[in-house]
Amino acid sequence: MNTPKPATELDVAFTVNGERVERRVPVRQNLADFLRDTLGLTGTHVGCEHGVCGACTLRCNGVIVRACLMLAVQADGADIVTIEGAATGNYDGAIVADLQREFHQRNALQCGFCTPAMLLTAAELVAARPQASREEIRAHLSGNYCRCTGYQSIVDAVESVCRSRSGT
Amino acid sequence: MKAPAFSYLRPENISQAIDFIDIYGDEARWLAGGQSLLAALNMRLAAPSVLIDINGLSELAGISVNAGKLIIGALTRHREIEHSPLVAQHASLLALAMPHVAHAAVRNRGTFGGSIAFADPAAELPACCIALDAEFVIVGRGGERRVRARHFFTGLYETALQTGEILVAAEIPCARDKGRAAFRELARRHGDYAIAGLAVQAAVEGDVLRDVNIAFFGVDSKPVLAEHAASVLEQGAATPARIEQAQHQLAQDLAPQDDVHYSGAMRMQLARVLLARAIGDLVNLETKSAAR
Numbered sequence: 001m002n003t004p005k006p007a008t009e010l011d012v013a014f015t016v017n018g019e020r021v022e023r024r025v026p027v028r029q030n031l032a033d034f035l036r037d038t039l040g041l042t043g044t045h046v047g048c049e050h051g052v053c054g055a056c057t058l059r060c061n062g063v064i065v066r067a068c069l070m071l072a073v074q075a076d077g078a079d080i081v082t083i084e085g086a087a088t089g090n091y092d093g094a095i096v097a098d099l100q101r102e103f104h105q106r107n108a109l110q111c112g113f114c115t116p117a118m119l120l121t122a123a124e125l126v127a128a129r130p131q132a133s134r135e136e137i138r139a140h141l142s143g144n145y146c147r148c149t150g151y152q153s154i155v156d157a158v159e160s161v162c163r164s165r166s167g168t
Numbered sequence: 169m170k171a172p173a174f175s176y177l178r179p180e181n182i183s184q185a186i187d188f189i190d191i192y193g194d195e196a197r198w199l200a201g202g203q204s205l206l207a208a209l210n211m212r213l214a215a216p217s218v219l220i221d222i223n224g225l226s227e228l229a230g231i232s233v234n235a236g237k238l239i240i241g242a243l244t245r246h247r248e249i250e251h252s253p254l255v256a257q258h259a260s261l262l263a264l265a266m267p268h269v270a271h272a273a274v275r276n277r278g279t280f281g282g283s284i285a286f287a288d289p290a291a292e293l294p295a296c297c298i299a300l301d302a303e304f305v306i307v308g309r310g311g312e313r314r315v316r317a318r319h320f321f322t323g324l325y326e327t328a329l330q331t332g333e334i335l336v337a338a339e340i341p342c343a344r345d346k347g348r349a350a351f352r353e354l355a356r357r358h359g360d361y362a363i364a365g366l367a368v369q370a371a372v373e374g375d376v377l378r379d380v381n382i383a384f385f386g387v388d389s390k391p392v393l394a395e396h397a398a399s400v401l402e403q404g405a406a407t408p409a410r411i412e413q414a415q416h417q418l419a420q421d422l423a424p425q426d427d428v429h430y431s432g433a434m435r436m437q438l439a440r441v442l443l444a445r446a447i448g449d450l451v452n453l454e455t456k457s458a459a460r
Contacts, residue, residue, distance in 0.1 A: 006175030006192075006218050027176035027219075030206070049169060050207035051274060063247070063276040069206045070277065073176060074223065121273065142358040143271025 012076040016041070017085025025072040032056040032067035034075075035082060043083035043116045047145070054144035057117035058082045059091075064124050083116035086123065095123045095161070102157035110148035118144050122158045130166035134159055171209035178221045185222055185334060186309055192218045193331050199223070200243060200282035203274045228281070228336055233258060238340040242281025246270075249280060258342040259300055261349035261369055265292045268351070271359040281335045284320075287327050290361035290386040292353065294321055298383035298391050299349075299367040302340045308333035324389040346371040346378075350446040353386070354438055362386040363430060364438040366394075368446045375405045375451040382443070387424045387435050396420035397443060406451045414447070415440040 013022045016039060025034055030049075035041045035058075047053035049068045056067040059081040081089075086096045099119050102108070109115045118141065125132055125140040132140070137158050138151070146154060177196075179185035189196055196218040199205060208214040222228065228243035231252050238258040240249065249255050250266035269275055269283070269292050283293045284304065297304075297317035304315050306329060315328045317338075322328060329335060343349075353365025364387050370380040380398040385391045400414040424435035 004177065006177050008173070008175050010176065028171045028173055030171070030210075033170070049210045051203060054271070054273065057273050060277075064273040065277045066203070066273050068210065069203050069274075071176075071202070071206070071221075074202075074221065124272065139267065139358050140272055143273055 010073045010076075012073055014075045014078045014080060016080045017082060017089060027071060027073050029072045030068050031058075031060075031070045031072045031075050031080075034072035035067065035080075041082050041084050043087075045113055045116060047113070052145070053114075054121065055114055055117050057120050057144065059086065059120060059124075064120055083120060086120060092123055092127055095126050095165075096120070098161045098164070099123060099126070099157065102160050103154070106153045106157045106160070108149060108153040108157040109146075114144055114146045114148075118146065118154060122154075122161075126158070126161055126165060130162045132162055137162070169210055169212055171206065172212060172215045174209075174215075174217055174219050176219050176221060178224055180224065182225060182227065182307060182334070182336070185220060185225065186307065186332070188218075188220050189332050189334065190309055192220075196220050198285070198334060200285075201245065201278040202282075203270065203278035204282065204286045204288065222334070231255060233342065236342050238342055240280050240338045240340070242279065242284070242335045242337055244280045246275035246278050246280065246283075247272075250275060259340050259349075260343065261296050261300055261351060261367055262293075262340075264349055264351035265296050265367060268292055268353055268355070268359065268362070268365075274359075280338065284338065285327060285329060285335050287321050287325050287390065288361065289324060289389050289391070290365075292351075292362070292365065292367070292385060295365070295383035295385035295391040296351070296367045297338060297340070298393055299369040299381040300340045301369075301381060302338045304335055305337040305339060306333050307336050312336075314339075318393055321390040326390075343369070344371065346373055348372040348450050350449040352442045352446045352449070354442065364424075364435050364442060366439070366442050366446055368450065370401075370450060372450050375407070377401050377406055377447075377450065382446075384422060384439055387422050387439055392422055394418060394421035394443075401447065406447055411444050411447050415443055418443060 011024050032044050032046050035044050045055040047055035051066050051069045058067050197216040199219040199221040228241045230241045232239050256263045302317040320328045350368040353362040355362045366384045368382050371378040380401050382394040382398050396417040397414040400417050424432040426432045
């Protein structure tokens with residue numbers, strides 16, 4: 001039996017915001033820490049580190065995931081988009097830009113810690129179901145904590161972008 | 169916190185995965201979606217020396233129908249089950265439950281098999297599998313075996329899986345014509361683990377229920393099949409009086425313990441209320457009166 005030795009470091013290659021990244025990473029490092037500490041992309045925030053607060057949410061192969069519950073080595077071959085890419089690139093027809101404008105208009109942030117992840121989470125809903133009701137918006141955002149706003153203004157902002165994009 | 173140090177293996181097929189687990193045994197853990205395991209590692213609640221990452225084993229993922237059974241591969245993501253027309257058609261109970269399983273970002277990565285094998289007592293899918301009378305397909309060095317869901321969950325985070333084995337799929341009998349499902353849970357925040365909840369599968373004609381399977385979660389160290397309540401409901405039309413009798417019979421099925429969050433008595437009361445609401449869903453009863 002030809003058994004590979006368990007690794008403590010591995011070479012990985014993946015795409016981050018459209019740019020190819022090749023690095024050797026410790027296997028125990030999570031994706032959020034790799035993006036922040038190695039690539040300097042600090043828009044992916046680290047809050048609870050066990051999947052509850054949602055602050056580390058990013059897009060992996062087109063869907064949102066928790067970067068604290070994914071190892072950097074598991075991103076090998078993946079297409080990763082962080083808030084830095086989503087806010088400036090053309091990944092989703094400027095949904096994130098629309099959301100940013102509405103968040104600003106409606107005071108849907110105060111300290112801003114939850115905001116990058118909140119935007120990426122909301123963008124997934126706006127792209128998939130712009131006809132979503134307020135209740136569906138709340139359900140979709142339920143995995144993202146905000147300790148400043150009380151959520152009302154965030155739901156208002158997301159609803160406003162949904163309405164303008166679904167033409168209702 | 170950060171995960172403790174471990175080393176990492178990425179098998180290319182199931183046979184190699186079994187080779188790896190044979191070598192490392194209890195020292196190793198399977199890494200599927202990681203939505204519970206990596207959280208446990210970050211909280212230092214677990215410290216395996218090796219993680220065997222099975223995410224590359226595409227033969228473990230997917231949903232199909234064969235010989236009257238809906239087959240869900242262990243590595244199928246919650247998101248795929250949530251949106252699957254096959255699941256909606258043949259096991260609508262899972263489609264009802266799925267929006268309650270954690271949050272969107274977690275469902276995008278978490279796996280069906282991971283939730284079953286982790287066996288959190290407050291998780292939705294183990295109870296659904298019991299109510300659907302699913303069978304789990306398990307592979308190990310000695311070959312393949314099957315375990316009925318109702319015999320699979322043996323205690324707090326404990327299952328019939330032995331060291332050296334891997335869960336590869338669930339086989340669920342396709343719902344027949346009269347088959348209907350109901351799902352109810354109470355949680356502090358949408359998507360959090362339930363305080364109490366239940367999954368119900370039954371054959372429904374008018375207000376008469378047959379072949380009633382009721383599985384509760386969040387009320388004990390493992391999901392519980394409420395057989396006494398079910399047998400009451402099978403005795404005739406689901407009138408408010410009969411539902412009340414079934415609520416009463418739950419005392420024979422459940423014995424929730426006090427814990428740091430809630431008293432056992434409160435959980436029992438919630439279980440009774442949820443039972444009435446779920447049966448009301450099945451027979452389109454006005455559940456407000458029956459819930460008392």
